[in-house]
Amino acid sequence: MGEPFVMRALLAGLGLAVIAAPLGCFVMWRRMAYYGETVAQSGLIGIAVGLGLSLNLTLSVLVVTLAVSGLLLVLGRQKLVPLDSVLGILAHSALALGVIVASLVRGPQVDLMAFLFGDIFAVTTADLQWVLIGGLAALVAVLGIWRPLLALSLHEDLAAAEGVPVERVKLVFMLVLALVVAIAIKIVGVLLTIAFLIIPAAAARPLSETPEQMAFFAAIFGMLSVAMGLFVSISIDAPGGPSIVLVLSILFLSSILPSVLRQIAR
Amino acid sequence: MQERTQRPLERPVAASPAHEACAGHHDHGDGGAAASGAAPSALASLRGVSLAIGGRKILDGISLDIGAQEIVTVIGPNGAGKTTLIRVLLGLQAPDAGEIWRSEGLVVGYAPQRFDIDKSIPMTVARFVAMGRVSASNTDIADALKEVGAAKLEERQISELSGGELQRVILARAIVRKPALLILDEPVRGVDYSGEAELYTLIGALRSDHGMGVLLVSHDLHVVMAQSDRVICLNRHICCSGVPQSVAQHPEYARLFGSQTARALGVYLHHHDHRHDLSGVPEPARPRVAGRIPPE
Numbered sequence: 001m002g003e004p005f006v007m008r009a010l011l012a013g014l015g016l017a018v019i020a021a022p023l024g025c026f027v028m029w030r031r032m033a034y035y036g037e038t039v040a041q042s043g044l045i046g047i048a049v050g051l052g053l054s055l056n057l058t059l060s061v062l063v064v065t066l067a068v069s070g071l072l073l074v075l076g077r078q079k080l081v082p083l084d085s086v087l088g089i090l091a092h093s094a095l096a097l098g099v100i101v102a103s104l105v106r107g108p109q110v111d112l113m114a115f116l117f118g119d120i121f122a123v124t125t126a127d128l129q130w131v132l133i134g135g136l137a138a139l140v141a142v143l144g145i146w147r148p149l150l151a152l153s154l155h156e157d158l159a160a161a162e163g164v165p166v167e168r169v170k171l172v173f174m175l176v177l178a179l180v181v182a183i184a185i186k187i188v189g190v191l192l193t194i195a196f197l198i199i200p201a202a203a204a205r206p207l208s209e210t211p212e213q214m215a216f217f218a219a220i221f222g223m224l225s226v227a228m229g230l231f232v233s234i235s236i237d238a239p240g241g242p243s244i245v246l247v248l249s250i251l252f253l254s255s256i257l258p259s260v261l262r263q264i265a266r
Numbered sequence: 267m268q269e270r271t272q273r274p275l276e277r278p279v280a281a282s283p284a285h286e287a288c289a290g291h292h293d294h295g296d297g298g299a300a301a302s303g304a305a306p307s308a309l310a311s312l313r314g315v316s317l318a319i320g321g322r323k324i325l326d327g328i329s330l331d332i333g334a335q336e337i338v339t340v341i342g343p344n345g346a347g348k349t350t351l352i353r354v355l356l357g358l359q360a361p362d363a364g365e366i367w368r369s370e371g372l373v374v375g376y377a378p379q380r381f382d383i384d385k386s387i388p389m390t391v392a393r394f395v396a397m398g399r400v401s402a403s404n405t406d407i408a409d410a411l412k413e414v415g416a417a418k419l420e421e422r423q424i425s426e427l428s429g430g431e432l433q434r435v436i437l438a439r440a441i442v443r444k445p446a447l448l449i450l451d452e453p454v455r456g457v458d459y460s461g462e463a464e465l466y467t468l469i470g471a472l473r474s475d476h477g478m479g480v481l482l483v484s485h486d487l488h489v490v491m492a493q494s495d496r497v498i499c500l501n502r503h504i505c506c507s508g509v510p511q512s513v514a515q516h517p518e519y520a521r522l523f524g525s526q527t528a529r530a531l532g533v534y535l536h537h538h539d540h541r542h543d544l545s546g547v548p549e550p551a552r553p554r555v556a557g558r559i560p561p562e
Contacts, residue, residue, distance in 0.1 A: 029387050151397055154384050161356045161376040162398060208388040
């Protein structure tokens with residue numbers, strides 16, 4: 001268990017859990033799970049292009065996630081096709097484009113599975129630096145806009161009427177989300193990144209009485225799942241990312257169970 | 267959009283300025299606004315405000331004033347532009363034409379519809395109210411909640427509140443700002459008449475205790491707040507305006523609602539000289555029927 005690649009996996013996972021917690025809460029409150037999913041899936045294009053041109057993968061993913069965020073902003077303005085359909089179209093188009101570009105990339109064979117579901121045991125020291133520095137920047141940014149972001153998540157017009165610079169705060173949040181998704185993709189993969197963001201937040205919701213508590217519990221759940229998931233992964237030789245997400249799902253189910261039972265008992 | 271602030275205004279100490287009863291006028295009412303320039307005592311004024319969204323005219327030449335300590339009720343069917351009017355007044359949406367004037371340093375307390383508050387965020391009532399003003403102390407919060415009759419709710423979660431409770435808490439968040447103008451978007455939607463009467467009594471008390479001006483929006487075209495100084499019927503343009511009659515003056519209604527409730531409720535008789543066709547475009551006059559409501 002003490003091998004360097006395990007330690008790197010553990011550190012990256014724990015760091016990501018802390019960064020993802022407050023952001024995941026906002027993704028849930030602002031009903032942006034599908035938005036995040038679309039941004040994350042578009043990351044595959046960044047990976048494929050990055051591999052093809054031998055660029056830094058996190059950077060090339062970041063460029064694509066930012067571009068897709070901007071595209072969503074523009075496409076969201078028309079009213080004929082609702083936003084969730086736009087997201088569905090873009091998510092799958094991005095996935096399709098990503099897979100095709102990846103298949104065209106020459107050189108070392110691209111392990112698509114590793115990018116779709118992440119390869120946490122392949123985390124490098126450079127990846128760890130991204131988690132540390134990029135993650136810290138993201139965390140500082142989210143804490144900086146915490147209060148106004150909370151206000152506009154409750155009610156956008158009310159926040160605006162009370163003086164919150166709504167568009168600016170939303171833009172910062174969008175940028176931070178693109179950054180964290182780009183960092184997370186290297187670790188938990190294109191398809192599991194959003195699970196890593198929203199499941200800890202969802203599991204924390206029933207136990208929380210304040211927004212800060214929810215972010216705190218989400219971080220605890222995230223870290224717990226990383227530790228347990230990696231342990232399970234090593235014990236039964238299962239892939240790392242999916243093991244973590246599965247532990248998260250079990251935590252969520254146990255957390256939400258009492259409220260489900262209460263509703264049924266009514 | 268031309269927006270400018272007036273000179274600081276003295277708040278009239280006397281009760282609300284007398285308003286000529288507009289009932290009986292049946293022009294394309296201008297909401298009691300003077301022909302040009304903001305009324306000197308107005309907290310906020312709109313002049314000839316028009317707005318189209320997606321090629322569809324939502325507001326058409328709206329002029330209205332809200333004076334200090336004045337209660338203005340805006341009624342209109344769904345899609346009449348009521349919420350858009352509020353957004354324009356709050357400065358959240360720029361009109362295509364017309365002017366918005368607000369008295370300098372005007373503090374506005376805005377109470378949106380309770381149905382639009384996100385309940386997936388864990389939050390106590392006290393915290394929710396505190397978000398209305400950064401500098402609000404615990405005493406301010408407790409006072410605001412007490413004022414709306416929600417003192418006991420302070421530590422409850424907003425997700426657990428009933429509709430009526432949440433409406434009061436939203437009102438508390440608006441008044442914790444100590445506003446001179448309160449803007450309420452359909453506070454009585456989904457509330458029964460006795461609950462509606464209670465809310466109107468509460469809003470009336472806020473006006474008399476704190477001298478707030480109130481703009482209240484409602485989709486009920488007939489039953490309005492009895493204390494309204496002016497009722498404005500909006501259907502993209504202002505169809506008519508006037509003063510409500512107290513329900514309590516009508517023994518039949520008083521029996522129907524109960525005397526306590528009837529005191530707070532008013533009826534508004536419309537005086538339209540035009541109709542709206544199916545797309546909402548005004549048609550020229552027809553033999554007028556008093557009390558006729560504009561069809562959607």
